[in-house]
Amino acid sequence: DIVMTQTPLSSPVTLGQPASISCRSSQSLVHSDGNTYLSWLQQRPGQPPRLLIYELSKRFSGVPDRFSGSGAGTDFTLKISRVEAEDVGVYYCMQATQFPHTFGQGTKLEIK
Amino acid sequence: QVQLQQSGPGLVKPSQTLSLTCAISGDSVSSDSAAWNWFRQSPSRGLEWLGRTYYRSKWHNNYAELVKSRITVNPDTSRNQFSLQLNSVTPEDTAVYYCTRDGGTSYGFFDYWGQGTVITVSS
Numbered sequence: 392d393i394v395m396t397q398t399p400l401s402s403p404v405t406l407g408q409p410a411s412i413s414c415r416s417s418q419s420l421v422h423s424d425g426n427t428y429l430s431w432l433q434q435r436p437g438q439p440p441r442l443l444i445y446e447l448s449k450r451f452s453g454v455p456d457r458f459s460g461s462g463a464g465t466d467f468t469l470k471i472s473r474v475e476a477e478d479v480g481v482y483y484c485m486q487a488t489q490f491p492h493t494f495g496q497g498t499k500l501e502i503k
Numbered sequence: 504q505v506q507l508q509q510s511g512p513g514l515v516k517p518s519q520t521l522s523l524t525c526a527i528s529g530d531s532v533s534s535d536s537a538a539w540n541w542f543r544q545s546p547s548r549g550l551e552w553l554g555r556t557y558y559r560s561k562w563h564n565n566y567a568e569l570v571k572s573r574i575t576v577n578p579d580t581s582r583n584q585f586s587l588q589l590n591s592v593t594p595e596d597t598a599v600y601y602c603t604r605d606g607g608t609s610y611g612f613f614d615y616w617g618q619g620t621v622i623t624v625s626s
Contacts, residue, residue: 392568428609440601491567493552494550494551497549
């Protein structure tokens with residue numbers, strides 16, 4: 392199985408400041424069709440995960456444009472340009488290039 | 504708007520069978536573009552994909568190797584829902600279980616999630 396490793400595990404951020412979360416995969420996530428199936432999900436306390444970014448950099452419907460995904464091969468980044476209070480929660484990267492889909496361990500975003 | 508409503512008992516005894524149902528509204532379990540998945544989440548194991556069912560001219564299933572010998576995911580077209588059965592459970596199967604839709608736009612496009620069901624395996 393592909394192992395997904397996130398850093399940091401906890402990220403205290405000041406409101407209005409940027410935040411960045413890294414994710415590394417144990418092997419390349421480039422699919423045989425040329426696409427990279429790396430997603431980012433947000434989980435607010437007491438809620439199921441919510442899709443933010445799919446296919447490396449595509450924002451899901453309704454996701455604010457302050458969220459962006461980037462990267463290539465085995466190294467990926469989720470950036471929040473200006474953190475808002477509603478962004479508090481745990482963020483997960485997930486690969487869907489290969490079965491089984493696997494997740495990072497999560498990064499907890501909290502406000503300083 | 505798609506909604507997924509989970510139901511099932513929250514307490515299961517060791518060695519027995521865990522059974523959950525996910526009722527779909529706003530889409531069809533027989534959709535030829537969506538797939539219907541089960542995940543679980545625990546503090547010790549994190550988020551795990553367990554299995555899925557989907558219809559493309561006929562029914563297909565995929566399961567995680569971790570649970571392959573114990574899991575069944577079945578569609579129920581008459582009730583527009585799908586189910587999870589996990590046999591021979593142990594305390595390691597204690598987790599929050601989620602049903603989800605893969606909307607088919609891309610791989611891993613999990614756009615709708617059930618509310619989650621807390622499952623405790625204990626005697």
